[in-house]
Amino acid sequence: MEIILAKRTQTVKISPIREIFEMASKTPGLVRLEVGQPDFPTPTHILEVAREALQEGHIGYSSAAGMPETRQALAKRLKEDYGFIFDADTEAVICNGASAAIYLTIRATIDPGDEVLRPDPGWAQYDGVIRDADGIPVLYPLIPEKGFAPDFDALQNLVTSRTKAIIVNSPSNPTGGIIEKGQLELLLEFATKNGILVISDEAYDKIIYDKEHVPLALLEQQRERVITAGSCSKNYAMCGWRIGYAIGPAAIMEQVMKFQSLVNICPNYIAEKAAFAAFNSPQTATAEMRNEYKGRRDVFIKGLNEIPGIKCAMPEGAFYAFADVSAYNMDDWDFTRYLINEVGVTCIPGSSFGEKGKGFVRFSYASSQENLDEGIRRMKEHLPKLL
Numbered sequence: 001m002e003i004i005l006a007k008r009t010q011t012v013k014i015s016p017i018r019e020i021f022e023m024a025s026k027t028p029g030l031v032r033l034e035v036g037q038p039d040f041p042t043p044t045h046i047l048e049v050a051r052e053a054l055q056e057g058h059i060g061y062s063s064a065a066g067m068p069e070t071r072q073a074l075a076k077r078l079k080e081d082y083g084f085i086f087d088a089d090t091e092a093v094i095c096n097g098a099s100a101a102i103y104l105t106i107r108a109t110i111d112p113g114d115e116v117l118r119p120d121p122g123w124a125q126y127d128g129v130i131r132d133a134d135g136i137p138v139l140y141p142l143i144p145e146k147g148f149a150p151d152f153d154a155l156q157n158l159v160t161s162r163t164k165a166i167i168v169n170s171p172s173n174p175t176g177g178i179i180e181k182g183q184l185e186l187l188l189e190f191a192t193k194n195g196i197l198v199i200s201d202e203a204y205d206k207i208i209y210d211k212e213h214v215p216l217a218l219l220e221q222q223r224e225r226v227i228t229a230g231s232c233s234k235n236y237a238m239c240g241w242r243i244g245y246a247i248g249p250a251a252i253m254e255q256v257m258k259f260q261s262l263v264n265i266c267p268n269y270i271a272e273k274a275a276f277a278a279f280n281s282p283q284t285a286t287a288e289m290r291n292e293y294k295g296r297r298d299v300f301i302k303g304l305n306e307i308p309g310i311k312c313a314m315p316e317g318a319f320y321a322f323a324d325v326s327a328y329n330m331d332d333w334d335f336t337r338y339l340i341n342e343v344g345v346t347c348i349p350g351s352s353f354g355e356k357g358k359g360f361v362r363f364s365y366a367s368s369q370e371n372l373d374e375g376i377r378r379m380k381e382h383l384p385k386l387l
């Protein structure tokens with residue numbers, strides 16, 4: 001029998017980054033700097049609460065929007081941290097990661113043929129999510145010389161009658177850039193003028209150095225067009241727990257909750273208990289991890305810039321270094337293959353994040369200082385030969 005597959009399976013592509021993982025997993029002794037997740041364990045006070053919940057043994061369904069107590073704890077956390085106030089009963093849904101928050105929001109708001117603007121370079125997963133809703137991803141350029149801020153002229157030129165939403169991501173994967181308050185205001189003005197939604201991906205909101213994170217929703221008075229996607233994954237070293245959240249207008253959150261109930265019924269009970277502990281306790285562990293990343297960032301970026309041919313701006317958030325390697329006479333994919341096969345260091349080619357990432361590669365410094373130092377040492381030894 002012919003295999004039965006939906007047409008959608010042809011339009012949704014999985015990330016080309018898989019090639020890198022496959023190459024990396026076959027080669028022993030590599031310094032792995034491609035992995036985009038904290039190298040710290042989940043803080044013990046969070047593990048403890050999850051253990052207690054397991055011990056109790058009453059592990060049932062929670063509400064489709066997530067446990068009321070976890071939503072309340074999230075509301076308290078964001079109020080305390082940013083003065084971000086919302087109704088935890090009607091304006092927040094706990095989801096399986098920021099990924100699910102974004103996926104369900106797109107499902108709830110995008111019709112076939114609708115266009116969704118997403119940053120270039122930006123997290124390539126957005127494209128698959130938009131296509132899965134039969135929408136069309138439209139990439140808007142960020143300007144490297146301006147700390148990867150959006151190019152507003154280009155942005156306006158990309159708007160058509162089908163434009164329905166814009167995805168904004170700060171701190172950014174892959175650039176490590178943050179969007180300043182003034183720029184966020186301009187983005188909101190742009191969205192308001194064009195009557196479109198803003199999906200603000202703030203999955204790295206607490207991994208920000210020297211500056212203050214500003215939730216985009218805080219700048220909106222009417223509270224009608226911004227949906228915030230957040231996550232426990234990076235802030236609390238909880239990637240595998242799969243907890244994040246969507247916050248936005250009640251009418252949209254009701255639909256997000258409906259779609260969540262179709263896929264998952266509700267988030268994972270134990271993980272929600274753990275998320276409650278993460279939100280509801282002092283943020284010391286997060287601050288410690290941030291300080292550690294900051295120390296590594298300073299040393300790693302300095303090391304990168306000492307390598308002839310590499311230029312890397314100082315990232316202001318997340319744990320990524322987006323390095324310009326265009327001086328080497330090869331494209332970013334060939335550079336990555338060379339780095340893996342000949343130098344023994346892994347990274348992600350910049351063009352896998354969009355056209356504007358060409359000539360760049362992404363390193364993650366969520367890795368031990370020892371690994372990072374060894375990575376720099378290997379690159380210093382091998383790369384100058386290529387020039």
Ligand SMILES: Cc1ncc(COP(=O)(O)O)c(C=O)c1O
Nearest residue numbers: 097098099123173203231233244
């Ligand atoms: C920009 C961005 N948004 C969202 C996510 C998804 O995070 P989560 O683990 O919460 O689904 C990631 C994960 O790498 C990311 O880089």
